[in-house]
Amino acid sequence: MKSLPHWIDSQARPASSGRWLEVFDPSSGEAFAQVAAGDATDVDMAVAAAAKAFPAWSSLRNSERAAWLEKLASALEARLEDFARAESLDGGKPYSLARDAEIPRAVSNLRFFAHAATQFASESHHGEAGLNYTLRAPLGVVATISPWNLPLYLFTWKIAPALAAGNTVVAKPSEVTPLTATLLGELAAEIGLPAGVLNIVHGTGAEAGEALVMHPDIKAISFTGSTVVGRRIAALATPHLKKVSLELGGKNPTLVFADSDWRVQLDTLVRSAFQNSGQICLCGSRVLVERSIYEEFRDAFVERVATLRLGDPSDENTQLGPLVSQAHFDKVKTCLDRARSEGGRFLVGGHALDRAGWFISPAVVEGLGPDTASNREEIFGPVATLQAFDSEQEALALANASEYGLAAMLWTRDLDRAHRLSAQLRAGIIWVNTWLMRDLRTPFGGMAASGLGREGGTEAMRFFTEAKNVCLALDKPP
Structure with missing residues (x-):
């Protein structure tokens, strides 16, 4: 040892x-x-x-x-x-x-x-x-x-x-x-x-x-x-x-508008929610999707998440490893049970693997409103929730429905909308049509909690x- x-x-x-x-x-x-x-x-x-x-x-x-x-x-x-x-x-x-x-x-x-x-x-x-x-x-x-x-x-x-x-x-x-x-x-x-x-x-x-x-x-x-x-x-x-x-901490929103290139960028959208098994304060754990594309996006997102390779971290093909500790594993399991009790529908994952180590399959959950604990409290695990919106103002209200204010991701081809919403999102860093792109000269940090x-x-x-x-x-x- x-x-x-x-x-x-x-x-x-x-x-x-x-x-x-x-x-x-x-x-x-x-x-x-x-x-x-x-x-x-x-x-x-x-x-x-x-x-x-x-x-x-x-x-x-x-x-x-x-x-x-x-x-x-x-x-x-x-x-x-x-x-x-x-x-x-x-x-x-x-x-x-x-x-x-x-x-x-x-x-x-x-x-x-x-x-x-x-x-x-x-x-x-x-x-x-x-x-x-x-x-x-x-x-x-x-x-x-x-x-x-x-x-x-x-x-x-x-x-x-x-x-x-x-x-x-x-x-x-x-x-x-x-x-x-x-x-x-x-x-x-x-x-x-x-x-x-x-x-x-x-x-x-x-x-x-x-x-x-x-x-x-x-x-x-x-x-x-x-x-x-x-x-x-x-x-x-x-x-x-x-x-x-x-x-x-963070409870970061990802806003996906119908005009975005979300199909081309689906891998990045999935990675932004699940990299390092969701154990990054910058992960987008609340995915907000314009209603006109919600069902198509949901199905494609879930299908892609289901293909993520969970396994031995030393294997070159592994994309997601275990959670870091027994205590954190237990916390995430409790959060998953709470999401179920709040009425969340698990579209994929959300269960512990029957193997040694602290593995939990990546979960996508819908049916949870902005006032639920699952959408307000940081889980810091491989869990993403989906919510639909009909307008910019509803998207903004959902995105800002959190005591946290670390990061936000905005996916749209409308540059005016990108500037307009970026100015109103309560977050210290906002990525437009990307995620985790870092210029080390820029200020980094959050607001509120x-x-x-x-x-x-x-x-x-x-x-x-x-x-x-x-x-x-x-x-x-x-």
Whole structure:
């Protein structure tokens, strides 16, 4: 059984308590590793190491920090297949998805923010009141807390801008999927990244996570995860006036109009609902279809979903793997039972497979209104609901009938409609005739129950820095 230690001050360390947590293979339900069960003592050690490293790291030229991120990206890319295998084992996701999309995106995250470090600029203002220039200084020691669904993808999405901006980092990956973050910590030590710059502490949210959020020397917290945990972090951090970025859940609508090229784009529409077994906060779990095409779309959508290959994540032909854990499997099963009790008609799937592991067949459900819990609460599994609409205004009302506001997908060939509805949809990111197409320069995040703040591009660099304005009086001409 593998042992996954903390990485603190460039050293592999067990938990100070000596305790370990089991890590499970979702495709078999069996433990394959143990991860250090960190607590406040481990957090203290990691924060101390990061604080010691901060003066030297923050004083490096931006180009020097960029070079370190590039070096880490190249080392990760050289071991892409190893990391993809680890991600597939740990999270139950298809190996092909990890290899072709998620690990390459982690490499891109590191490289993007390496370039961002060299391009991030301060502002100057003159002609109104003296000469002003704004310094953007790193905060100090910051915390990043990343989720289990896209483990290395989102881990690097947070640590890269923090490091690029000159901060040192204490990162807590999910204890459910800690393997690739641990391997990255090992890789950082191998390339000689200065000790204490990146520290990885494992453990549960209650023990390691809350200790990290509450630590007096942590200046900011970047979190991706559930809305419930995000609210808890905000409640803990706000009295101490810490900067907080929260990327939380979603109940995202997909609006399909009759004039769209939905037949050509059917594979993308299905993928947008079921990729990673629906365990992506950006999946379109509420599919809203114009009534004139509803029956044709429904039948074609269901037929395509029924062909999705569910199975062993290591098999190149597998399209969907298991859910990530026993707890999440049980939650999704409960949601499916609730959908049935609410009167939902299951057109395909929605049952647990009679095999080892935490497999649930992808489900398409109709007959549920916008006020049902199934259409209002995040399931985060392979479940999509169908609803029909007759007009733009009804489509908009259905789309906005949620406390969440993360993403929305709009399928139409009418460009005026696309602009008109995009302006009215309550979502932080809107895709028109596509899904999950990402320019890393753009702001990313949600509103309402989907979070607080934005990540990506200059938004991330600004979050991890503090603005300080300097005003110089200018002599008036004689």
